[in-house]
Amino acid sequence: xxxxxxxxxxxxxxxxxxxxxxxxxxxxxxxxxxxxxxxxxxxxxxxxxxxxxxxxxxxxxxxxxxxxxxxxxxxxxxxxxxxxxxxxxxxxxxxxxxxxxxxxxxxxxxxxxxxxxxxxxxxxxxxxxxxxxxxxxxxxxxxxxxxxxxxxxxxxxxxxxxxxxxxxxxxxxxxxxxxxxx
Numbered sequence: 001x002x003x004x005x006x007x008x009x010x011x012x013x014x015x016x017x018x019x020x021x022x023x024x025x026x027x028x029x030x031x032x033x034x035x036x037x038x039x040x041x042x043x044x045x046x047x048x049x050x051x052x053x054x055x056x057x058x059x060x061x062x063x064x065x066x067x068x069x070x071x072x073x074x075x076x077x078x079x080x081x082x083x084x085x086x087x088x089x090x091x092x093x094x095x096x097x098x099x100x101x102x103x104x105x106x107x108x109x110x111x112x113x114x115x116x117x118x119x120x121x122x123x124x125x126x127x128x129x130x131x132x133x134x135x136x137x138x139x140x141x142x143x144x145x146x147x148x149x150x151x152x153x154x155x156x157x158x159x160x161x162x163x164x165x166x167x168x169x170x171x172x173x174x175x176x177x178x179x180x181x182x
Contacts, residue, residue, distance in 0.1 A: 025073065025085055074107055086110070088153075103152035106142065112158050117179050124173040125149045131170060135163040135179060142175065 071089035088107045111118045119140060123131070126144050134141040137160050144151040165180035
């Protein structure tokens, strides 16, 4: 019988955040931050906003209070043992100048089980009547369009599903959709 080595123990202790894709996401965020700092470091506020910088800055703050800029991601380990990063928000994470959409992209978790797919979405500030959910064989679309809140998300599912089996529950801003796989 072979005794485990330190290398065997290290491999067993490997965590999901040791994944290269997680490192790549953080490197991309760091590059975006560094580019923003370079852009603003040598810039006079009057050059950015004109001679009425204070008034324009106050207008920007008012706009951001009504339309906040949000971007982030959730991390989860899939059934295959690989980490998945799921972005959310209303900013363009591809780089370049930020493009703020009117709709926010809700934070969503997709969990694949043996016979079902479960989707959980955070949609604060809305009622069940505001919510529109459309389930097809390979995707789910979630939309909310009210005066105060706008959410939109189109999800590609990890496996084909039976749209007629969808069970939708909504309570305290949390949407849960359970769909049977085909």
